[in-house]
Amino acid sequence: MNGPQPLTENLQSLAKLADDELQAVLLEGVSRTFALTIPQLPEKLYHAVANAYLLCRIVDTIEDEVSLTAEQKKHFCGGFIRIVKTGQGAEAFAAELAPLLSEQTIPAEHCLIHLIPRVIAITHTLDAAQIEALAACVETMANGMPVYQALDLHAGLKTLKDMDDYCYYVAGCVGEMLAKLFCHYSPQINAHRDELLKLSVSFGQGLQMTNILKDIWDDAKRGVCWLPQDIFTETGFDLADLTPETDDDRFRQGLEHLIGIAHGHLQNALSYTQLLPSHETGIRNFCLWALGMAILTLKKIKQNLSFNESDQVKISRNSVKTTIAVCKLTARNNLLLTLIFNLTSRDLKTPGWRYLPKSHTGQ
Numbered sequence: 001m002n003g004p005q006p007l008t009e010n011l012q013s014l015a016k017l018a019d020d021e022l023q024a025v026l027l028e029g030v031s032r033t034f035a036l037t038i039p040q041l042p043e044k045l046y047h048a049v050a051n052a053y054l055l056c057r058i059v060d061t062i063e064d065e066v067s068l069t070a071e072q073k074k075h076f077c078g079g080f081i082r083i084v085k086t087g088q089g090a091e092a093f094a095a096e097l098a099p100l101l102s103e104q105t106i107p108a109e110h111c112l113i114h115l116i117p118r119v120i121a122i123t124h125t126l127d128a129a130q131i132e133a134l135a136a137c138v139e140t141m142a143n144g145m146p147v148y149q150a151l152d153l154h155a156g157l158k159t160l161k162d163m164d165d166y167c168y169y170v171a172g173c174v175g176e177m178l179a180k181l182f183c184h185y186s187p188q189i190n191a192h193r194d195e196l197l198k199l200s201v202s203f204g205q206g207l208q209m210t211n212i213l214k215d216i217w218d219d220a221k222r223g224v225c226w227l228p229q230d231i232f233t234e235t236g237f238d239l240a241d242l243t244p245e246t247d248d249d250r251f252r253q254g255l256e257h258l259i260g261i262a263h264g265h266l267q268n269a270l271s272y273t274q275l276l277p278s279h280e281t282g283i284r285n286f287c288l289w290a291l292g293m294a295i296l297t298l299k300k301i302k303q304n305l306s307f308n309e310s311d312q313v314k315i316s317r318n319s320v321k322t323t324i325a326v327c328k329l330t331a332r333n334n335l336l337l338t339l340i341f342n343l344t345s346r347d348l349k350t351p352g353w354r355y356l357p358k359s360h361t362g363q
Contacts, residue, residue: 011115014115015115019047019122020046020047023051024050026119027054029109030106030112038050038286040283040285041286042280044185045181048134049181051122051134052174052178052181054112055084055137056137056138058113058116059077059080059138062080062142065105066104073146076093076096076097077142077143077146080093081135081139084120084131084139085135090116090121098110098114133180133181134177136177136180137173140168140169140173144173145169145170153223153224153226154225156225156227156232157228158229158230159228159229159230160355163212163227163228168204171204171207171208172201172204172208173201173204178200179272186280188277189277203265203268206262206268209258209261210298212226213297217244217307220244225239231355232250232251232254234254236250237254244308246308252306256350257353259298259350260350261355263298263345266295266298266345267345269287269290270337270341274334274338281331281332285324285327285331288331288337292344293320295341297313297315299347300312300313302347302348326340
């Protein structure tokens with residue numbers, strides 16, 4: 001995907017691939033993490049989940065495209081919701097959007113946008129219940145994310161509730177969709193549907209909070225901060241003063257509090273995973289690998305609260321390999337999973353502190 005081939009040649013060679021092969025190559029181009037975790041799923045789920053991730057990535061690409069106005073983003077998001085639901089109009093949509101993408105959008109995403117008709121064709125080979133789950137997720141994400149385009153985010157979101165809402169639009173709704181797909185796949189999993197759907201939002205939020213904390217300084221370069229002001233107001237720090245040179249115990253204390261909150265969500269992620277049948281090791285590993293990498297990332301942040309570049313808290317390849325190996329060995333055993341989670345994450349809690357939301361009008 002990142003080789004010297006011109007885009008047209010790349011597209012021609014990609015068009016010849018079988019559906020699963022095409023989705024695998026597109027995934028590898030846009031997310032190495034998901035290219036690693038999604039193939040762990042059973043074959044019947046892989047097809048749908050790979051497609052779901054690509055649909056979400058298309059929404060992300062629209063939202064992140066610097067050359068599009070807020071009005072254009074709203075137009076394309078609305079159009080994409082209709083296409084996912086109906087399967088109609090994908091060719092014209094791709095032809096309209098693709099030429100508007102800037103060089104700041106990575107080549108793999110250019111390919112993905114050009115190949116929207118093929119991705120949508122794959123969507124509409126799925127069962128009706130699967131399509132419904134994917135469409136609901138895309139609709140939530142595509143309607144929710146533009147709200148934040150209009151906000152001045154250089155000094156953060158107002159409250160933790162606003163951060164929760166943002167995390168839901170970008171990750172919690174994905175968690176809900178995955179829970180629906182898992183329930184559709186297995187009657188045994190479906191027996192826990194209500195509890196899984198509730199925990200899935202928390203699972204998504206834990207992963208997204210981890211990403212937000214890891215990417216604080218990358219986002220700051222774009223004039224964006226997703227941290228909640230009320231958490232830092234409580235410690236006496238004003239997020240409007242935040243720069244990569246910030247060296248302030250009050251800011252570090254706020255970070256510690258957010259790490260503690262993220263830890264609570266990841267504890268729910270463990271509970272979610274433990275509700276899945278122990279013989280479904282592929283689905284469990286899919287969840288556990290993401291959970292394990294999030295825990296290790298939070299640990300790196302907690303050990304280096306003064307970091308000012310995301311690379312400083314990036315987990316090593318060896319850590320990823322170790323996480324995968326440990327998960328594979330313990331995936332079936334709930335007791336062992338709880339023990340490992342408690343041991344590895346014990347330093348992430350913030351004893352003696354509890355979040356007390358103040359009355360607010362919201363963002």
